[in-house]
Structure formats: C-alpha cells, structure tokens
Amino acid sequence: MNGIPISHILFLSTALFFIGTYGMFTRRNLITMLMAIELILNSVNINFIVFNKYLWPGKLDGVFFTIFIITIAAAEAAVAIAIIINLYRSHRSIDVEDATELKW
Amino acid sequence: MTRDELKIKISELLPSAVFEEGGEWLNVQIDPAVWLPFAEQLRSSPDLSFDYLFCVTGVDWKTHLSMVYHLSSTNYRHTLVVKAKLDLNQPEIESVSHIWRTAEFNEREAYEMFGIKFLHHPDLRLLILPEGWEGKNPMRKDFEDPVNMIKL
Amino acid sequence: MGAGSLIALIIAAIAFSGIAILVAKLVTKATTNKQKGEPYECGVTTQGPSWIQFNVGYYLFALLFLIFDVELIFLFPWAVVVKKIGWIALIEVGIFFLILFTGFLYAHKKGALKWK
C-alpha cells in the first residue's frame, strides 16, 4: 500500500512497543508508567489496523478491535488515575517503590 | 442609657475610672492595665452591651501617648469614649481584637503609626507602611523624614 | 483533495506564525532588565514557585468526561446508520444509553457532579 512494505510499519509499531517497555522499566513514577502503557497500547493498535488493512482488507475486525482497545484504554486510564490520586492522598507519593502494599 | 446613668454604671464597674467633662459623649480615662477586663465587661454586661467599636485612635500628646476608643451599643445606642494613657517610651496596652474583631486592623494601624504595642494581638505586623519600614512611627509628633517630607 | 491538504494547512500555519514572530524579532529593539523576565503577578514578586502541586478540584469531571467521550465515539457510527437500520438501532442504543444513564444518575446521587 502506498509503496510501503508492511514490515516497515511493523518496525514502527515494534519500536514504539519497546520504547514503552523501556519507559516501564526505567520510570518509577506511576503516572509516567501509565504513559508508557499508553504507548504500548498504541503500538498494538497500529498492528491491528495494519494487519487488517494489509492482510484482510475485506474485513473490519482489526478496526473494531482498535476501537475496543481504545475504549478499554480510556476506562483503564480513568480508573488508574483515580487509583493513583487516591494512593497519593494516602501515601503522599506515587512512586511504585513507596506503594508496595496496595491497601488503603 | 443616658449619660448620667452610664456614668453611674461605669463607676460601679470600675471605681478607678476618671470622667472627663465636656465633649459630646461620656469620656472615661482609665489605666491601661485595667483595660482588658473593663472592655470585656463593657462588651458582655447586658445593660451596657457595647458591641460596636467604631473608632480607635492613637494620639501623641508629646508627653505621653493615649489610645481613644469610641464605643457604642447597637441595642441601646449609647456611646462611650474610653481613653487610656500610655507611656511615651514603652507604650503597651492589651489588645481587644478578640472582643471586637474590628480592633484587629485598627490596632495594627495604631501599632505602626504610633508604635503602640498591643499585647496578645494575634497578628501584629505592618499593615500600611512598606515592608521593612524602619525608623520612627510617622504619626508621632517628633517624626522627621527629611528625605520624603517637604515641610511647607 | 486529499489528506495532503492537511499538510499544506499545517505548513501554512507554521509559516504564518513563524514569519510573524520572526518579523517581530527582527523589527523590535528590546530592552532587557532583570525584572522583565520575572513572572507577572500584579506587580509584586511571586512567592514560591509557580509549578507547584495544585489541587485541581475538577479532576473528577475529567474522569467522567473520558467515559462519556468514549460513549460519544460509539455514537458517531451509530448515528450514521440509525435511519437505515431503524428500530433495532434505536433499541440497541437505548440500552446503551440506559446503562450509561444509570451510571450518570449514580454519579449524581453520589455527589460526584458536585463541586467539592
């Protein structure tokens, strides 16, 4: 499609995935970790769309999966942030190190 | 209460009070040491109920300072002027800001203008004068400021 | 015209703002002094840093917004076809709405929509 082989796009999504993973590894702040997760989810989304478009162009399943992933990502982000803020309120910190026992 | 009734009542409350003649209202001269209990009685005594402190003035008489409190009652509409003589070099008087909230700001003003120290004032800081104001208190009669003040 | 026009528009926007700001830089002679760079806060020095932790009382609204926003993206495809499909679509989305409205009422009842 458009002269770009599918592997190039997959390269992009893989790279994005691992950037996210890198963030997950190095960051210790819950919010930044959430950001890393968003990046990872995005790389997955790209894959879904690309596979849908290149490999099964007649269907729309990839598109739907993307929509649902985005939905779930939103719900997850909302709940996660609610939790983070609550955690902050009780622990005064949102560092994962400080939040080893997740009970409040 | 009329002026005379007031006079009787107050001399009951505070036998040491000295009354000044003249003036529109009854003037009482008191000793600063008795000011706080006296003020509390003025405020809480049901037939006086001076709940409205409408003017707080510091005066520099060159030999001494004095604080003038104009009190009034919103129930009975009688008015009383209380004056307290303060020492020129170490003016100190109890704060009445917890009795009349308005005194808080007025005392801060008197503090910076005359250097009168109000004991137990919750927040005695400069209010009007610039931060870090040093030197004399401007409303004193011996105040000199050759830089800013051009005398006519 | 296709999506390329978006790029044209983006470039136009950048060029427009960039040139305007550049001209401003070139034309004006600016004086500098120490106070000029300080944040403006009604003419007095600020106390403490401005980038402080800050109590955003309305973050709950942002949380709820996200949920409703997602709802909205489902409604767009639905709206396009609802006339064609007819009653079934209305019923399906009616259920969808009903469930979300329950949540809305719950939020309302819990006082989440009240400012704290």
Added chain:
Amino acid sequence: MEVKPGQPHTDPFPGTVHQTPGGGILLGKMDQVINWARSNSLWPLVFGTSCCAIEMMSAASAKYDWSRFGFEVARATPRQADVIIIAGTITNKMAPVLKRLYDQMADPKYVVAMGACATSGGPFFYNTYSVVKGADHVIPVDVYIAGCPPRPEALIHSLITLQEKIKSGMTREQIRMAKPENPMEKIKSGK
C-alpha cells in the same frame, strides 16, 4: 494629527498610495508606517491608583469613548500593554510596583502621567512622608497632564499628544531639545 475643527476626520494610512502631481505613486516609508501603527494602537494597562482612575474610566465610558482612537483594548497584564496611564498618586510603597510593571512591559512602551499627583505629587507634595513627588522619579514619563483630576477630554488630549509624539518618531531627549508644537495650540489658533 492636525485637527480640523468642526468636521470629523480620520487618520489616513501613511502606507497608502499618495497621488503625486506626476501621476506616480509614493509609498510611505517603513518607519512612518510603523509609527502610524504604533500611535493608533495604544493599548493602555489597567492601572489606576486613586481618584484619577475614575476619570480614566469616564474617558473609557460611552460619553467620551476613547475606543474611537483604538485605546479601548485595556489589558490587565503589562506584557500586552503599550502605554501605562498613571492615574493617581504614587506612594513610596507603590513606586517599586510601578517600576516593576513598567519594566515588565514589552517594548516599545509609553507612559502618561495623569493628574497633579502623578506629575508632581500635587496635593500631596508638602507635609507627607509617603508620596513620590512625581512619577518621573520612578519611571520616564512621556506626557504629563495637569489637573486634579483632569477631565476625560484632557486625558484624550494627552493621548493625542502622545500619538503625535510617536508619529514624530522622536525620543524623549530629542523632544526636550526641540519642543514640537503642541497640537492643541493649532486648534486654539485656528479658533
């Protein structure tokens, strides 16, 4: 700006085409255009300390309406303002604030001292310990207006004077050297 009495007039755009006798056209110089723009778009800072501020508001109000000159875009932040109208007394406590506000304005910036207080301390010249005797002790002033308070018309007149000054392109020093004709002198003589 020369004011022709009796008839409303407008300020022509200097960059427009001027017909010259030969039939050719002449474009206004760049500087002129810039000064024209600056003079016609003086956005004041909302700055009033006391009584004169009320007359400044009057000048903004419907009867005097300084928006006719484009002055109405009063900005609350000095970054976006062009002219600071010192409407009121400047005290010793306020002086650093004024200085700071002036410093924080973006160039070019102008100052109008409105009223006796801002010009010289006015009623508070003698016997006060807290009033700055004229705002020009703190920041440079372009135009002074006398009066306590000056009428709104006087304020508008001062802004016209400021426009005139900007159009002349001269700095404060140059003006002090060569005093240009007061525009209102022309009006008076034309009367």
Added chain:
Amino acid sequence: MWSLQNITDNIHDWLYATFNPTVAMLIEYAIIGALAIGLFAMLGLVLIYMERKVSAWMQLRLGPNRVGPKGIFQTTADTLKLIVKEGMTPTGVDKLLFNLAPFIVMIVAMVVLAPLMFAKGFQIWDLNIGVFFITATSSLSVIGILMAGWASNNKYSLLGAMRSGAQIVSYELSAGLSVLAIIVLTGSLRLSDIINSQENGWWIFKGHIPVWIAFVIYIIAVTAETNRAPFDLAEAESELTAGFHTEYSGMKFALFFLAEYVNIFVVCALGATLFLGGWMPLHFGTNTRFNEVMDYIPSSVWFFGKTFFLIFVIMWFRWTFPRLRIDQLLNLEWKYLLPISMINLLLVTFIAIMNWHF
C-alpha cells in the same frame, strides 16, 4: 452561471493540463495554504473590528472611528503594532513549550478549516468523517492552552489553563451530542452530504423542536468551547488578569487572539452548516419566484452571512451576560446540558425513524 466552483475547477484543470501532476499538486497545495492564510488574516481583521463595533453598539458608544473611514483600519493598525512589538520570552518559563504553544493553537485552528465548505463546491477536503474531524480536532486547542498556561511559570496562567482544560473537555460532550442530532437525520458525516440534505429546507426548520434544542445547546457549548464570555474563565480578566496568556506579548499573544477568533468562526461555520444549511439559499416551498431570487445570491454570501450571524449571536452573549463561576460552569454542563442533549438525541432519533421530519 458565475460560481466559485467553476473557477476552482478551471484552475484545477488548467494546472493539471500545464504541469506534470506532482508540480500541479504542489502548486495547488501552495494555493490552498495561501488562501488559508489570507482567510486567517481577513477573519482576524474583520472579526475583531466587528467585535468592537458590536460592543460599541450595545454600549451606547461609537467604537473605533478615527483610523480610516469608520475606523476600519483600526485592526490593521493593531495588527501592525503587534507585529512590531517585542514578543518577549520571560526568563523563568519553559522556553520550548512557551514558544511552541502559539504554534499549536494556530495549527489546530488552521487544520480545522479543511473540511469546511465555504461555498458550493468550494471545499479543501471533503472528508468522509468531516463533522467528526472538526469536533475531534477543535478539542486539540486545549492542549495549546494547557501548554501555554503551564510553560508560563505564572500562577494565573496555570489556574486559567486548568480551568480551560476542564471547561473545554466538558463542553465537548454536549457539543458532540447536539451535532449527532443532525447526523442522525442526515445519515452522513460528510459535510457536503449534510448540506445537500438541506436542499429543501434547513434542518432548523425541518426538524421540529428537538433540532431547535440541539441548536441552542450547540451554540452554548461552542461558546464555552471557544472560551468566550460568559464562559471566558480561562482568561477571566477580573479574576486572573489575563489568564493563560498573561505572560505572552506581541505577536505570540496575537496568535492566541487570532486563533480564538478563527475558532469562533469555525464553530459558527459548522453550526451554520449543520443547522442553517451551509451555503444553501433560503427556500420556501418549491418553485416560487422567491426561491429564484434567493438562488441568485452567491452561495458564499449565504455561507458567510449565516456564519456571521452566528458569530454575532456569540458576541451578543458576551456583551450581555455576567461570567459564570467555574463550578457553575461545570454544573451547567453536567446537570443541564448533558442530560438534556442525551434525551434530545433520543427524541431526534425517534423523529428520524418515524420519518416525522419534513
């Protein structure tokens, strides 16, 4: 008949006939860019002048009248002044984001123009999800404001930006829902389809009361979304001096100002397209002389006329109402506009399915 469509088509054909396709395409894009910039500049000048005059009319005043005839060069002078004014970057700010923010706001304002249909057949990109694209992209401007507010390192800016964030995202919902009401009726997100569906009457006439309600909610929501009074909390002058752009000066500030007005234009244009038929002339019944006369007016005039009418309404709000408080503002959205527009949407769907609309 003379029309913009013919002109654009002719240019298009001529370009492709003369040059090779790549060059022709580039030239076309260049023309689009230039036109967009021109539109931007014109909108800035005209709308600001209009705002000043409208406010003057409502306030017993005259408004600018001295720079040029009737003061029409007033905004020109202001613009020139702003260009030659120093655009400063205070020392304490986050330089990168501070300077980037005006660009973001501008880009967003510019990109949103793409799917708008300015006249019959005159459109940059007839996107199949046009309406959705506009609602989506216009919400991006919140990012510019948040960036500007945070980067300024100023408490007022920060407060203004936070308010603006909460406000814009909230009102996006009811704006979206009221837009959906029309989409339900037309069954397409493509702007040209929506306009074509109003050939025999605008939706606001055809769609009964629910469309009216949607229209009112739309206007309120976009007023809030563009940070206009009475919802101008982000720059509430009496509270936060100048809000999120407190630290901006010169051209950088002007870009915010300009983008605000362009955003108003865009949302009003969208409102005019959805509810008032875009460039469609006003028609009564069929085949009357009246309709022919109306047809004679160029379509771009119709479009801009309607848009400017809506802009006038928004300005009218500004010069009439007091400002809301932030919690009231959110209350209004969450307690009133959102439930009403949700129920209203169901009503519209009902009407659409029953085919009760005209």
Added chain:
Amino acid sequence: MSFIKNYLNDVWGAVKSLATGMKLTSQYAIHHKKEKITQLYPDNRDTLLLPERFRGEVVLIHDENNEHACTGCTACEIACPNGSIKIITKFDITPEGKKKKALDTFVYHLDMCTMCNLCIEACPTDAIKMDQTFEHSVTDRNDLIKILNKPGSRIRDGVE
C-alpha cells in the same frame, strides 16, 4: 415527577431571564443612532461648552491695557493648601516717592494645582480667576510651571 417539573422550570426560568437581557442589549444595538451619547472630542472642540464655573487653571486677569489687579498681597499663596502659588514681590516707588509692595512674578505651578478654588476665594481684589481650559498635556513637566503676569504688565490704577 415534581423533580422533573422543577428541573424544567429551572431551565425555563433561566432561559427567560437570559432572553430578557439579550432583548435589552439588542434594543440598544438597534437603536444605536438614537441612544448613543458619545461626544466627538477633539472634533467638537469648538462646540464643546464647559460650564462657566469649571475650574481648569488659575489665570491672572489682564485687561486690554495689560493691567491686572494683583497687589502682591500673597493672600492666595497663604490660602493655597499645597503651595502651588509663589508670589515674588518687589518694591515699587510710587509717584509720591513712597515704597510700595508690588507684584514682581506670579509663579503658578499648574502641575501641582488641585483646582480647589481657595486662592480665588481668598483674593481680596479678585485679581485671579479660574479659566475653563483643560488641555494641559505637555511632554515636559517644566512647561506646566507658569508665570501668570504677562511681560510688561502692571497693576491697574486704583487697586489697593
């Protein structure tokens, strides 16, 4: 049900009150020609009528012979609360050969004057009055310090 009724009532009341306000402003906009009250200063400078009591600046009244009525008694200087007037006196020799105090320079600080009218009230000979000018903007503060007696002027005969 009453909840919904109240709710709708709220909405209706709000819309109505807003519409009233909008009606008012639109009426002003429509009747703009009639309602506007803007005066066109400076275009109306000629027709601008200031009330005769308007206090614009202090002037020393000179008649056509360049004569004024000021005796140099400094009553105005004393009356002025902020020292805007400075009277410099000199001693004239009267024809009888007596020394007589007379006005030398009448310095008037317009930049400080507050237009309080006290000097006018104080003047025993009504030599000064308030003028109705107001266009006192200058670019140099010194321009506001004025000498009120015109060059060569002298005291009118008969004024004591």
Added chain:
Amino acid sequence: MYRESTIVNESASLPYNGGDEGDMIINVGPQHPSTHGVLHLIITLNGETVKKVDPNLGYIHRSMEKMCESLTYRQFIYVTSRMDYLSAHINNHCCALCVEKGLQLEVPPRAQVIRVLMDELTRLASHHLWWGAFAMDVGALTPFFLAFREREMINDIMEETCGTRLTMNYMVPGGVMADLHPDFQKRVHEFIAHFKKKIDEYDELITDNIIFQNRTKGIGYISKEDAIAFGMTGPSARGSGVQCDIRKLYPYEVYDKLQFDEIIETGGDCFARYMVRMKEMKQSISIIEQLIDNIPEGDFQAKTKAVLKLPKGEFYSRVETARGELGVYIISEGATTPYRIKFRSPGYCNLSALDHMAKGQKIGDLVAIMGALDLVIPDIDR
C-alpha cells in the same frame, strides 16, 4: 489570663508563608482589575478555594492624617475629597460639620438643603458607578457603560454648580462655596425623569439575570453579629440586617425632616448588599424629589472669620457616605490647625471582614465579595 501562647511578631510584616501541600499563595493586586485600585491581597488558595485572605494595605497611603495636621481648617477639607473620591461631597460635608461643631456655627437653611441635595446626588453617582463596576467584576461589561451614562449626567449637574467633576471642595465651614447654578433644578428634574425610566432596565439586565443571581446569592455571607463586631457599616452592613444608617440614627442637617426609609436586607450575602444599594438609589431619588422644589431662599454660607480657630477640645462628627459611616475626629489645641485628626473610614472596617467572608469560597467569588463591599482604596489607606 488568656491566649498566653500567642506570639507577637514584633518586627516584620512577613508575608504569610507555608500552609498545607497543595496550597498556592497568590498575590492579587496591587495592580489587578478587580481590586479597584491598589489593594494587595495575599491569598492562600487550595485549588480554586480561598483559604486565607491577607490584605496588605498602604499602596495608596498618602499620610493624610499627618498632612492635615499642618493644614488650616479651611484647607484641610479639600484633601478629604481625595479620600473617598466617590463620595467627595459627603466627606467634605463631614469635615465641615466637625469644624462647625467646634465653632458652634449655625449653617443657613439654604446651605443645609444644598448640602443634602449634593450628598444624595453623590450617593447616587457613587452607587451607579458601583453598580457598573460590580457587574464588571462578575463579568458583564455592558452595565458599566450604562451606569456611566447616568453618572455623567450627575457629573454635569455637579460641574455646573461646583466647578469640578469629581473632587469638588464645594462644602466649606459655614455652608457651601457658591450658590446653586440657576439651571440646577431643571437639570435635576430631567435627571430624575431619566433615571426612573432606566432603573428598571438595570433590574432587567442584571438583577433578574440568572447568572448574576447565582454568582451573588449565598456568597460572602456574614451574620449580623459578625458585621457589627467587624465594625461594618453602610450598605454592606445593612445587607446583613444591621441598622446603621447615620442619616436615621443621628440625623444631621435636614435629614430628620425628610421621609425616607433605611434599607435593610437580612440575606447577609452579596445579593443582599446589592439589593440594598439598588433600593437606596431609589430612596435617594425620593429625598431629592422632596427637596428639589423646596430649597429655601437665603444665604448659602454663614459668615465666618477669615482665619478659623477651633477651641481646645475634641470634636467628632459622622455622616453616612455611600460606603458607610465616616467619622471625623478632631482634637484641637486651639490653634488654626488641628492637633490630631482621625478619619474613621468605613472601608477600612469593611475590608477587615473580607477574610471572614471569603474563607472557603471560590476565587471567582472573592471578586464578587470585594465588589459587593464597594471598596475605595484611598478611603481605606487615607
């Protein structure tokens, strides 16, 4: 005996520091559109909620009390017009009253009526300006211009008689400086007719507006007892149900012969204060109507000596300005200048209640509260 632990901070006016996490200290003023001048408030915010308001005054402290100690009794009056410049006449009036009290001077009836007329016109003009400014504080811009329309009419009337628009110096000890302008009555009649038409418009535009009501109702509540304790006076206190109109309680000039009501509202919030002022405007109009056709003939000024000397003693006079009770307290040692003069300004006391009112409200409300208090900063700083 009490509060032993309170630390008296001697030296410094240290700004308020610290507080909980999430608190933000923000300066409002001295240069801020909503403080109507150069009030400086150091506000502690938690999110949008105001936790503490610490006023910092003195940015327009012109040391008037000190200055007046070296001005004669004729001269010092003009300074007071600069104090509360929106009720310049009333300030002058109070000073004139105090001097007259000291001199035991009888003011001619005509002068008394003129004074009251001018006072009421001033009150109207002041309330008008306040109305516009208050509307602007809560975000409506048009009322400001409408308010100035009427204010300008009053200013024109004033200017014709008094010679200036704002700082009149028209009241002198013993009466007024000049007689009324011949057109005065006609113009006032015109104004009253105009005003009565327009006041309903104001209600339509602002009072009944739902947004405005939401912005003001229940905002900045202060109870009657607190209002008295804080020494609040004027419309701000009457909004809390305090009876404090000096014109009624201690009538001066001809106020005891006039028919008018003291407006009292019991809401205690910004809206109540607003309503008090709106109704007070109508009362002022009725006072003017009662007087305008009954101005007695006679002198406008009592005969006074050229140099005024007050006998030794203390004199206190008070009047009701547009903002509340203004007191002038003169201590005289028998010289031509006062020994000590104290202005009891209404705004100072009203301002001291600001912290109490604004605590726990939003920052937007703070603006409304300040607006409803009708602060005039030079009146507070003097």
Added chain:
Amino acid sequence: MTASQIIFYLIAAFILGCGILSMTTRKIFRSAIWLLFSLIGVSALYFWLQVEFIAAVQIVVYVGGIVVLIIFSVFLTQQSGTEMPKAPRKRMIASILAVLFGFAFTFSLIYKNNFKAGDGKFDSDISRIGDQMLSTGEQGFALPFEAVSILLLAAMIGCIVIAMKAPTHQQAASQAEPKENEGNISAKPNAQ
C-alpha cells in the same frame, strides 16, 4: 520515493522521536506533552492509512481525553516544575539492553515472516463500521457494543467509588477549619 512514502517516514520518525523524548525527559509535564505529540503522530499515521475514523477517535480519546486527564493528575500529585529523579545507571543499562534485545528478537521474527497480502478493497467507511457495529449477525459487534456500555458503567462507578473515598488527612486538614474559629468571636467574649 513518492510523496506518500516520504510522509510515512516523516510520521514514523515523529512518532518514535516524540515517544523516545516522552520516555526519557525528566520533567513530567513535558513528558506528557511529548506523549501527546507521539499520539498525534499515531493519529496522523491512521490518516495516512486512510482509516479516518480511527484517526479521529484516536484524537478524541487519547489527545482530548486521556492526556488531559494525565496532565490533571500531574498537577494533583507533583510539583510539576521539579525534575524526576534519574533511574539508577545500572537499571538503565539493563533496561536498554533488554529492550534492544527484545526489539531485535521480535523484529527478526517479523522480518522473517512472509506476510501474505489479502485481497479485496479496504473500506473503512463509517457507515460500514456502523452497520457492522449494530448488526447482530455473524460479523456483527452488537454484543461487544453493549458490553462496552457495561464496561464504561463499571469504570465510571469504579472511578467514583475510588475517587470519592472519605477524605484522608490532607483533605481533612484543608476542609476542617475549626468552626468556632470561623464563627463569631465577639458573641462570646470570654472564649478561651
């Protein structure tokens, strides 16, 4: 290279660049902004792939919603001006290595895999999406669609329950201004 190719590489570079910046910058607000740009880049990629609907959804949900929410939470929990602490060098090196290795491994898998392009025309028109979303047939997504509403409901209730938990000490400190302090002191002059 055609224009479309150039654009793809530009977009890819933009996404990756912003992504890397987002994960490495130490100012948390900037990190959020870079993330935002990266997500916008992804949306641009969707435009490039001509799935406009998803692109717009991406903008609406991610950019307009999630990132704004993240920024809000940053303000709530951080001193946004201060820099975040650097990760310990050891962990950084380890994670870089791990990531590089994982990337190389995955990519080699992808590279080896021979993707077979399917046939048929890709059409992501919104009405098609809508049709399929609402249809209950084989290809229909009606059930997930309804399930989403349940999910959202759950998320909403969850958020409210979590976020509105009884105020902990910080809130208690800010809210519980002792009432008698606020109240009227003058009414009881003998207090304390």
